[in-house]
Amino acid sequence: MYHKMKGTYDVLPDDIGKWQKLEKVIKNVSRLFHYQEIRTPILEHSELFHRSVGETTDIVSKETYDFVDRGKRANTLRPEGTAGVVRSYVENKLYAQAIGVDKYYYMGPMFRYERPQKGRYRQFQQFGAEAFGSNSPMLDADVIAYAVAILRALKIKDVTVHLNSIGDDASKANYRAALLDYLKPHVGDLCHDCQTRYQTNPLRILDCKIDGGGPILSNAPKPLDYLSDAAKAHFDELTGYLDAMKIDYEIDKNLVRGLDYYTDTVFEVKAHLETLGAQNTILGGGRYNHLVADLGGPDVPGVGFAFGLERLMFALESINFQGDPDYLHLYLMILGDAQKQDGMAMLNRCRMGGLLADVDFLDKNMKGKWKQVEAAGARFVAIYGANEKEAGTVNIKDQQSGEEKTIPKHQLYNHIVAELMKPADSCDSCGADSCEDCEE
Numbered sequence: 001m002y003h004k005m006k007g008t009y010d011v012l013p014d015d016i017g018k019w020q021k022l023e024k025v026i027k028n029v030s031r032l033f034h035y036q037e038i039r040t041p042i043l044e045h046s047e048l049f050h051r052s053v054g055e056t057t058d059i060v061s062k063e064t065y066d067f068v069d070r071g072k073r074a075n076t077l078r079p080e081g082t083a084g085v086v087r088s089y090v091e092n093k094l095y096a097q098a099i100g101v102d103k104y105y106y107m108g109p110m111f112r113y114e115r116p117q118k119g120r121y122r123q124f125q126q127f128g129a130e131a132f133g134s135n136s137p138m139l140d141a142d143v144i145a146y147a148v149a150i151l152r153a154l155k156i157k158d159v160t161v162h163l164n165s166i167g168d169d170a171s172k173a174n175y176r177a178a179l180l181d182y183l184k185p186h187v188g189d190l191c192h193d194c195q196t197r198y199q200t201n202p203l204r205i206l207d208c209k210i211d212g213g214g215p216i217l218s219n220a221p222k223p224l225d226y227l228s229d230a231a232k233a234h235f236d237e238l239t240g241y242l243d244a245m246k247i248d249y250e251i252d253k254n255l256v257r258g259l260d261y262y263t264d265t266v267f268e269v270k271a272h273l274e275t276l277g278a279q280n281t282i283l284g285g286g287r288y289n290h291l292v293a294d295l296g297g298p299d300v301p302g303v304g305f306a307f308g309l310e311r312l313m314f315a316l317e318s319i320n321f322q323g324d325p326d327y328l329h330l331y332l333m334i335l336g337d338a339q340k341q342d343g344m345a346m347l348n349r350c351r352m353g354g355l356l357a358d359v360d361f362l363d364k365n366m367k368g369k370w371k372q373v374e375a376a377g378a379r380f381v382a383i384y385g386a387n388e389k390e391a392g393t394v395n396i397k398d399q400q401s402g403e404e405k406t407i408p409k410h411q412l413y414n415h416i417v418a419e420l421m422k423p424a425d426s427c428d429s430c431g432a433d434s435c436e437d438c439e440e
Contacts, residue, residue: 007114007122017323022309022316023107025153026127030105033146035129038104040084042111046074052083052291054201054260063112077111081128081306082261082288083295089132090297101139105129107309119314128285128306132292135301137234140265140287141241147269147283147305148247154312155319158272159282161242161249165264166203166223166256167231168289172263175226176202186216206256222253234264261288265303275318282315283307329416330357331378333369335385342409343384346394350413373399380416384409 004010011019030037046066053060065077078084085104089095094102110126129146131139144161151159166172179202183190187198191210198205203223211217227235242249249267257266266286273280285305292300313321330350334343343359350357358376360369373381383395394409398419407415 005122007116009121015323017326018313018316018321019309019323021323022154022313022321026105026107026150029146029150029153030129033103033142033149035103035105035131035146038085038088038106039108040078040081040088040106042078042109043075044078044084044087046076048083048087048295049076049079052086052261052295053080059112063114065111065113079110079112081106081108081110081126082130082291082304085128085130086291086295086297086302089130090292090295095132095292095298095300101131101133103129103131110308119311120308121310125309126306127309128304130302130304132300132302135234135289137238137265138241140234140238140303141245141247143285143303143305144242144267144269145245145247147285147307151269151271151282154316154321156271156273156282156315159248160270160272161247162252162255162268162270162281163239163242163249164224164252164255164266165227165231165235166262166266167227168234168264170228171223171226171231172203174228175221175223178221178226179203179205182220183216189216201260203256204260206254212254217254223256224251224253231264238265257284257286261291261294262286263289267305269307271315273315273318276315282312325377327356327377327379328358329355329378329420330380330382330412331373331376332357332359333366333381333383334359335383339384339386339389342389346382346384346409346412350416353413353417355413355416380419382412 027037046064049064050060059079064079066074067076068074085106089102089104105128107125107127109123111123113122114120116122129143131143148159148161151157167175180198183198183202183205187195190198190205191208194205194208194211197208205211206217206220208217224235239249239251252268255266255268256262257268264287266284268281268284270280271282276282283305284307285303287301287303289301292298292302330347332343332347334340347357347359358378360372362368364372379399381397381399383397388394388406388409392409393406394412395404395406396412396415397404405415
């Protein structure tokens with residue numbers, strides 16, 4: 001027997017309805033915020049992630065799935081979505097057709113080699129969004145509002161945005177110098193990874209999972225205290241927009257995020273749900289003003305966010321998130337081989353008209369057929385046998401009302417559509433909204 005690889009999982013039919021509903025909510029909210037879907041390859045050249053995400057990040061140095069193909073090319077299964085979207089934006093010159101801000105969203109599988117746990121896998125589904133073309137803090141606020149709106153549409157209402165700024169180039173240079181001076185006498189007390197980061201990327205030390213809560217980093221200088229005038233004005237304007245939109249946020253001076261390409265705004269959204277406990281960060285993002293240019297494009301700023309859908313699905317357990325009900329409009333019972341061609345023709349006409357319909361392919365007895373009806377949740381059951389074929393009729397039963405009728409077989413589709421369109425509280429006899437129009 002074969003087994004799935006560690007850190008992967010199967011989405012079975014019983015659970016697929018929840019995933020489809022989650023994806024539908026995301027797509028509907030994305031339309032409200034005028035984001036267009038973009039789909040990029042799962043496989044990219046390794047250099048793309050090394051250059052954009054950063055050689056010294058945990059993602060690139062420890063977690064990527066890398067391999068060399070038969071053409072001796074280095075390839076990587078994508079560990080995150082932003083780099084691929086920016087690559088596509090540059091390669092396809094999407095910036096050239098812009099008349100405003102370009103806004104895209106994506107959903108798809110990502111791959112990271114890390115320890116699997118509840119809500120975190122080695123192959124995981126990520127949803128993300130990227131907006132290009134403006135350095136305005138108004139766009140930062142719009143992106144944050146978009147992320148929060150998705151959670152609210154999923155009935156996750158108790159959320160808080162954690163917000164910080166790591167500043168522009170001048171801010172980051174000033175802060176880097178101050179951080180190096182502060183950490184110099186403490187380097188030997190840091191974890192092995194952070195001792196390496198001190199030489200290669202000191203800002204990443206603030207994101208360390210080992211030293212993060214210790215006194216050394218707690219007392220370290222904060223990026224927000226080293227902002228240039230321009231970066232501080234950007235941050236202040238952003239908080240003003242969030243205040244105006246009544247989006248709850250906290251300024252978190254320790255927040256830096258783990259990717260090299262961020263500039264100015266960084267943020268995370270935390271959901272206060274029992275299922276998540278203290279590890280309640282559900283999405284994160286920020287601004288990246290140089291990434292497009294770094295990957296060979298023009299000097300176009302960007303801002304975006306992403307979250308893992310498994311983590312989100314885990315969070316939704318505490319609010320009893322349910323998928324759309326699985327049901328059929330019609331289950332057709334064909335009695336006898338001589339009726340099968342006519343029956344399949346009727347079934348196909350109903351399906352082409354948009355009805356969800358199925359039939360017994362196993363020639364079950366009547367008891368078996370009715371069990372299939374119950375399992376499928378069919379609203380209408382139509383019976384077509386030798387007598388019905390001779391008379392040109394079909395017997396139909398409404399499982400909701402219990403009403404049974406014999407109708408001409410060519411009226412099967414129209415009959416079901418008419419019944420489905422009746423108001424829920426209409427009279428079963430005449431279809432009127434009240435029964436004053438008929439004797440019943």
